[in-house]
Amino acid sequence: MRFQFVLGEVFSGLRRNTTMVVAVVLVTFVSLTFVGAAALLQAQISKLKDDWYDLVEVSVFLCPEGSVAPTCAGGEATDAQVDAVRQIIDTELTDEVSKVYFESKEQAFEAFSERYPDGYQGTQLTADDMQASLRLKLSDAEQFAVVSDVLSGRDGVEIVEDQRAVFEPLFRTLNVATLLAAGLAGVMLLAAVLLITTTIRLSAVSRRKETEIMRLVGASNLFIQLPFLLEGALAAVLGSLLAGGGLWLAVRFMVSDWLERSVDWVAYVSEVDVLRVAPLLVIMAVALAALSSFFTLNRYTRI
Amino acid sequence: MIRFENVSKVYARGARPALDQVSVDVERGEFVFLVGASGSGKSTFLSLVLREQRPTRGHVYVAGRDVANLSAWRVPTLRRQLGVVFQDFRLLQNKTVHENVAFALQVIGKPRHAIRDTVPEVLDMVGLAGKGKRMPTELSGGEQQRAAIARAIVNRPQILLADEPTGNLDPTTSLGIMRLLDRINRTGTTVVMATHDDEIVNEMRRRVVELSDGVVVRDEARGGYGEREAILPDVGASPVLDSPGSGTRAPVQTVRGV
Numbered sequence: 056m057r058f059q060f061v062l063g064e065v066f067s068g069l070r071r072n073t074t075m076v077v078a079v080v081l082v083t084f085v086s087l088t089f090v091g092a093a094a095l096l097q098a099q100i101s102k103l104k105d106d107w108y109d110l111v112e113v114s115v116f117l118c119p120e121g122s123v124a125p126t127c128a129g130g131e132a133t134d135a136q137v138d139a140v141r142q143i144i145d146t147e148l149t150d151e152v153s154k155v156y157f158e159s160k161e162q163a164f165e166a167f168s169e170r171y172p173d174g175y176q177g178t179q180l181t182a183d184d185m186q187a188s189l190r191l192k193l194s195d196a197e198q199f200a201v202v203s204d205v206l207s208g209r210d211g212v213e214i215v216e217d218q219r220a221v222f223e224p225l226f227r228t229l230n231v232a233t234l235l236a237a238g239l240a241g242v243m244l245l246a247a248v249l250l251i252t253t254t255i256r257l258s259a260v261s262r263r264k265e266t267e268i269m270r271l272v273g274a275s276n277l278f279i280q281l282p283f284l285l286e287g288a289l290a291a292v293l294g295s296l297l298a299g300g301g302l303w304l305a306v307r308f309m310v311s312d313w314l315e316r317s318v319d320w321v322a323y324v325s326e327v328d329v330l331r332v333a334p335l336l337v338i339m340a341v342a343l344a345a346l347s348s349f350f351t352l353n354r355y356t357r358i
Numbered sequence: 359m360i361r362f363e364n365v366s367k368v369y370a371r372g373a374r375p376a377l378d379q380v381s382v383d384v385e386r387g388e389f390v391f392l393v394g395a396s397g398s399g400k401s402t403f404l405s406l407v408l409r410e411q412r413p414t415r416g417h418v419y420v421a422g423r424d425v426a427n428l429s430a431w432r433v434p435t436l437r438r439q440l441g442v443v444f445q446d447f448r449l450l451q452n453k454t455v456h457e458n459v460a461f462a463l464q465v466i467g468k469p470r471h472a473i474r475d476t477v478p479e480v481l482d483m484v485g486l487a488g489k490g491k492r493m494p495t496e497l498s499g500g501e502q503q504r505a506a507i508a509r510a511i512v513n514r515p516q517i518l519l520a521d522e523p524t525g526n527l528d529p530t531t532s533l534g535i536m537r538l539l540d541r542i543n544r545t546g547t548t549v550v551m552a553t554h555d556d557e558i559v560n561e562m563r564r565r566v567v568e569l570s571d572g573v574v575v576r577d578e579a580r581g582g583y584g585e586r587e588a589i590l591p592d593v594g595a596s597p598v599l600d601s602p603g604s605g606t607r608a609p610v611q612t613v614r615g616v
């Protein structure tokens with residue numbers, strides 16, 4: 056009966072404040088959509104990293120003939136220099152580097168010819184135009200800086216290059232988009248808190264007589280405040296569900312159905328990721344409502 | 359049942375105290391009238407018992423507990439032992455009489471079957487049998503006050519506080535309400551009633567505590583209302599009523615009992 060009574064109060068409150076409740080639902084919907092979008096962008100980034108970082112390596116380019124790098128003063132890297140570098144990798148970088156192989160000029164030319172069978176932009180290159188390198192597979196792609204520190208400046212090493220650098224502009228763009236979404240989400244979340252606060256306050260004022268009598272007959276604080284709490288929480292949770300649904304639809308139709316078909320060699324976020332984000336959105340909604348209630352209730356429905 | 363020990367209440371700093379060193383002891387089962395001019399502190403007295411206000415100084419004991427130092431989460435427990443009625447009834451206009459009375463039980467978590475059984479009994483007792491389905495607007499003032507009293511006593515409180523319960527009612531209706539309060543008192547409920555109604559006080563001959571500017575000036579076991587101050591100052595033969603100086607009251611000599 057207690058439960059039923061509280062529920063009855065909640066729904067009568069929702070009915071009395073329909074416009075405000077709709078506003079709360081919409082604002083939480085929009086703000087949490089931005090939160091979700093930011094989360095999905097991050098998920099997308101980590102997906103791409105997982106996918107691509109496995110394919111990329113660190114290239115330790117060995118001195119070619121005629122390089123101006125100070126470490127290449129002795130001309131083309133000698134076998135002794137290469138061995139010395141390999142030695143260092145084996146001893147100092149055992150944890151960071153999982154695999155090493157040597158790519159000779161000929162192998163480099165083969166790979167190059169495979170990729171550009173008709174020559175590169177009209178030029179005709181030979182194996183001598185290629186550069187020999189040590190290819191390192193890192194056990195953790197994030198360890199590049201360590202590897203680079205150790206190997207740069209060794210004799211016979213012209214430059215240490217991280218192939219990941221190719222992706223940086225894309226990731227930077229995605230990160231900026233995430234920040235943007237998060238920023239908008241922040242502003243909207245603030246609006247949501249203010250709106251929920253106002254809604255609870257209006258609701259409390261419109262039920263002042265009831266709460267006054269509840270206080271006088273000895274209803275507990277929780278009992279008096281619960282309907283208001285639930286009202287705010289219900290509206291906010293509804294908004295978060297809408298946000299989750301909106302994101303799901305967006306991913307389903309824009310990513311899975313469209314992007315994946317037009318650009319199919321990229322791993323995209325999927326509905327599964329949305330399902331993973333959605334509970335967080337609901338939790339955030341509850342937290343929002345709780346926060347707003349905390350600021351409002353003690354002032355308006357005190358014993 | 360209710361004990362005030364040197365209780366003072368100052369609402370705003372610097373203001374004249376609403377209650378000043380009040381010491382009153384109300385026994386279990388007593389019926390006490392609280393009388394005094396407007397602003398003398400009657401409502402303040404009741405709100406201290408209810409712990410709507412806390413005393414500035416002194417102690418208020420209700421049913422053996424020091425109310426002033428009661429922690430907030432225990433206040434509901436205190437109020438469940440108290441019933442209150444007001445001059446303006448304070449019924450919820452969107453609920454029927456039955457629902458209004460049931461509301462008081464619902465919000466303290468009483469089970470539904472208990473509510474179903476007690477509410478009609480109480481309505482019966484206050485003389486509203488068969489009127490449970492009416493809305494407050496469909497009742498006379500006296501009936502509305504009966505509904506409010508029903509709500510106040512439905513949880514069987516040990517103490518019933520009434521702040522001018524007959525203030526909005528005509529003398530005949532008031533008499534009916536007083537009979538009801540008397541009947542409630544005879545079942546063992548302690549009743550404290552603030553009132554301006556001298557007829558009632560004089561008729562009932564119960565204990566009277568008179569306040570004047572926050573001070574207890576009379577506490578009489580079977581007292582009367584005491585003398586009223588003149589509504590208009592006695593300006594004698596002066597032809598001009600609002601002439602300068604006529605606003606200051608002539609000092610009234612009242613004979614105070616023990």
Ligand SMILES: Nc1ncnc2c1ncn2[C@@H]1O[C@H](COP(=O)(O)OP(=O)(O)OP(=O)(O)O)[C@@H](O)[C@H]1O
Pocket residue numbers: 369370375376394395396397398399400401402403
């Ligand atoms: N909430 C409050 N805040 C500030 N001052 C108050 C408050 N309530 C009462 N007072 C002041 O305290 C004094 C006593 O008021 P109280 O309401 O107790 O008088 P009363 O005897 O009930 O008067 P009445 O017969 O008109 O109801 C008055 O001077 C009043 O202005």
Ligand SMILES: [Mg+2]
Pocket residue numbers: 400401402521
């Ligand atoms: Mg009063």
